[in-house]
Amino acid sequence: MTFLYKNALWVTLLTAAAALGTAFTAQYVFDLWPCVLCLYQRWPYAVVIVISILGIALRKRMGVGTFLMLCAVAFAVTAGIGGFHVGIEQGWWEGSQECVGDTAKADSLQDLKAKIMSTPIVRCDDVAWSLFGISMAGYNFIAAAILAVFSFMAALSSYKNK
Numbered sequence: 523m524t525f526l527y528k529n530a531l532w533v534t535l536l537t538a539a540a541a542l543g544t545a546f547t548a549q550y551v552f553d554l555w556p557c558v559l560c561l562y563q564r565w566p567y568a569v570v571i572v573i574s575i576l577g578i579a580l581r582k583r584m585g586v587g588t589f590l591m592l593c594a595v596a597f598a599v600t601a602g603i604g605g606f607h608v609g610i611e612q613g614w615w616e617g618s619q620e621c622v623g624d625t626a627k628a629d630s631l632q633d634l635k636a637k638i639m640s641t642p643i644v645r646c647d648d649v650a651w652s653l654f655g656i657s658m659a660g661y662n663f664i665a666a667a668i669l670a671v672f673s674f675m676a677a678l679s680s681y682k683n684k
Contacts, residue, residue, distance in 0.1 A: 530586065530590055530672070530673065530676035530677075530680075531574045531577045531578050531581065531586055531589060531590065531593075532574075532578070533672070533676075534570055534573075534574045534590070534593045534597075534669065534673055535570070535571060535574035535575065535578070537665075537669055538567040538568075538570035538571045538574065539567075539571060541567045541662070541665065541666075542564060542567045542568065542571075545560070545563075545564055545567075545658075548651070548658065552651075554650045554651050554658075555643070555644050555650070556644060557607075557621065557644040557645060557646040557648075558620050558621060558646065559603060559606070559607040559610070559617070559621060559646045559659070560607070560644075560646075560658070560659070562603050563600050563603045563604055563607065563659070563662050564600075565600075566596040566597065566599045566600035566603075566666075567596075567600060569596045570593050570596045570597065573589055573592045573593050573596065574589070574593060576589065577589030577590070577593075585680060586676075586677070586680045587677045587678075587680040587681045588677075590673045590674070590676050590677035590680060591673070591674070591677045593669075593673040594670045594671075594673035594674040594677060595670075597666045597667075597669040597670035597673055598666070598667075598670040600662065600666045601662070601663050601666035601667040601670055604659045604660070604662035604663035604666060605663045607646060607659035607662075607663075608657065608659050608660050608663055610646045610647050611646070611647055611648075611649050611657055611659060611660075613647070617646045617647060621645065621646035621647070
């Protein structure tokens with residue numbers, strides 16, 4: 523584990539890049555188009571990539587602990603979004619209007635047209651793909667939660683070894 527902690531910024535960089543690569547491959551190679559929450563889950567990975575690159579470049583001057591803590595926060599954010607997304611997919615709670623559209627009764631043809639036009643193309647409550655009963659949002663939740671804990675523990679280790 524010491525090897526991983528010493529190279530934790532590289533681990534965060536590579537795993538975040540792999541997560542985004544997987545998401546873009548699913549979208550552009552396998553035509554699994556993302557819903558709005560899927561898109562939101564990507565942004566923290568991009569943030570982790572930037573933080574990791576900065577941390578690697580500045581590690582001798584500033585240390586790695588702060589950068590790893592920031593990575594832990596970003597991973598926790600995407601895990602939170604992923605967990606919320608899983609809850610919508612499972613019907614545990616409803617998503618926002620941008621997730622599932624307005625399901626209220628239309629009073630006129632114009633209202634109906636407006637509701638249809640505002641409904642997202644890909645709904646957050648539809649599971650586009652799953653493996654062993656776990657959706658992509660579920661895998662994101664699991665992976666990001668593990669990476670958040672790893673980044674946090676690596677940061678603590680770096681503070682302890684100063």
